Amino acid sequence: MRTVVMSGPGGPEVLSVDVRPSPEPGPSEVLVRVEAAGVNRPDLMQRQGKYPPPPGASDVLGLELAGTVERVGANGSRWQPGDRVCALVAGGAYAEFCIVPEPQALPIPSGLDWVHAAAVPETYFTVWTNLFQRGRLQKGERVLVHGGTSGIGTTAIQLGRAFGAQVFATAGSEDKCAACERLGAQAINYRTTDFVQAVLELTGGAGVEVILDIIGGSYLSRNLECLARDGRLVQIGLQGGNRTDINLATLMQRRLTLTGSTLRPRTVEEKGAIARELEANVWPLLAGGTVKPWIHAVYPIERAADAHRALESGEVIGKVVLTM
Ligand SMILES: NC(=O)c1ccc[n+]([C@@H]2O[C@H](COP(=O)([O-])OP(=O)(O)OC[C@H]3O[C@@H](n4cnc5c(N)ncnc54)[C@H](OP(=O)(O)O)[C@@H]3O)[C@@H](O)[C@H]2O)c1
Numbered sequence: 001m002r003t004v005v006m007s008g009p010g011g012p013e014v015l016s017v018d019v020r021p022s023p024e025p026g027p028s029e030v031l032v033r034v035e036a037a038g039v040n041r042p043d044l045m046q047r048q049g050k051y052p053p054p055p056g057a058s059d060v061l062g063l064e065l066a067g068t069v070e071r072v073g074a075n076g077s078r079w080q081p082g083d084r085v086c087a088l089v090a091g092g093a094y095a096e097f098c099i100v101p102e103p104q105a106l107p108i109p110s111g112l113d114w115v116h117a118a119a120v121p122e123t124y125f126t127v128w129t130n131l132f133q134r135g136r137l138q139k140g141e142r143v144l145v146h147g148g149t150s151g152i153g154t155t156a157i158q159l160g161r162a163f164g165a166q167v168f169a170t171a172g173s174e175d176k177c178a179a180c181e182r183l184g185a186q187a188i189n190y191r192t193t194d195f196v197q198a199v200l201e202l203t204g205g206a207g208v209e210v211i212l213d214i215i216g217g218s219y220l221s222r223n224l225e226c227l228a229r230d231g232r233l234v235q236i237g238l239q240g241g242n243r244t245d246i247n248l249a250t251l252m253q254r255r256l257t258l259t260g261s262t263l264r265p266r267t268v269e270e271k272g273a274i275a276r277e278l279e280a281n282v283w284p285l286l287a288g289g290t291v292k293p294w295i296h297a298v299y300p301i302e303r304a305a306d307a308h309r310a311l312e313s314g315e316v317i318g319k320v321v322l323t324m
Contacts, residue, residue: 003060003095004304009049012305012312022097023058027075029099032085036118037093038064039307039320040151042264047308053091054265062093063264066108066117076102084108088121088271090264094304096324103272106279109286119293119319123155124282126236126263129274131156131212132163134259135234139164141209144199144226146170146219148180148187149317152236156212157183158291159282168202170195179317183294199226207231217241224250235260294318
């Protein structure tokens with residue numbers, strides 16, 4: 001099969017396409033013929049050697065895909081050859097064939113083509129488990145999404161709105177702010193405006209009940225400043241660093257919850273449980289067009305390096321997708 005290989009850790013130029021033997025599905029896995037694979041920031045970190053695959057995962061890049069079930073393992077129960085699925089994987093999606101643990105595959109929501117379906121799993125699994133399970137976002141609450149035009153951000157804004165929350169989002173340019181507004185958020189340009197002050201002004205001093213943060217570092221204490229009483233801060237990225245000082249009294253005085261999570265190292269059972277909740281709660285919204293993946297650019301697999309350059313450029317709004 002054709003697959004993206006790496007000549008070593010480094011820049012996008014280490015990526016090329018080569019031929020490798022196709023993997024064999026285990027008893028509770030399926031082999032999927034990949035049509036499209038999403039590109040995510042963690043892929044860039046893995047390419048740079050900063051985010052190694054968890055034990056047992058493929059060393060090929062790629063955390064999400066859409067395609068057709070080719071073969072089913074001996075204990076397979078749900079899927080049949082020919083089924084159209086999208087799936088979250090711990091690696092291996094930048095290839096013609098990829099192994100998927102059965103519970104991590106979902107049917108393609110009706111109306112989505114391969115490219116849009118491949119852009120769903122990573123951000124929808126992440127946002128569901130963090131914004132709704134950990135952050136406990138409720139209808140009528142207010143949420144601040146940092147990086148509103150990231151793959152994660154475009155999903156979080158739409159899902160927040162779809163579930164009845166008022167959404168605020170930060171972004172680093174006027175174009176990106178306009179995109180956040182089109183997605184349903186009130187946008188804050190964090191380069192020209194202090195987001196703490198802006199959130200407090202926009203909420204009449206009350207703050208927001210939930211923050212989804214991909215920055216960390218010095219953002220932590222600023223996030224705490226704009227959380228409402230009983231607010232929840234969910235940390236899912238550390239683009240601004242992983243150490244900082246905070247005033248713990250703020251947690252006590254406003255009864256705040258500080259939490260966070262990673263997705264990739266979770267067990268198949270845990271990912272399967274998120275998949276079932278998504279299928280029940282979010283798949284109807286995708287099928288009905290209430291929410292949809294926002295595609296920035298599509299590249300053929302041979303141009304995986306250009307896809308990485310695009311995401312690294314900081315110009316992307318939404319998702320970059322590779323086609324096989
Ligand atoms: N924990 C998990 O389970 C999990 C899973 C998947 C992804 N992630 C993390 O989520 C983040 C987003 O991933 P992605 O694939 O969606 O990335 P992406 O599309 O490449 O987006 C990265 C974003 O960061 C924004 N950004 C950088 N500095 C910022 C700042 N100071 N304030 C606000 N936004 C800022 C950029 O927008 P501007 O131009 O507006 O700055 C850009 O939109 C990454 O940190 C990734 O590691 C976590």
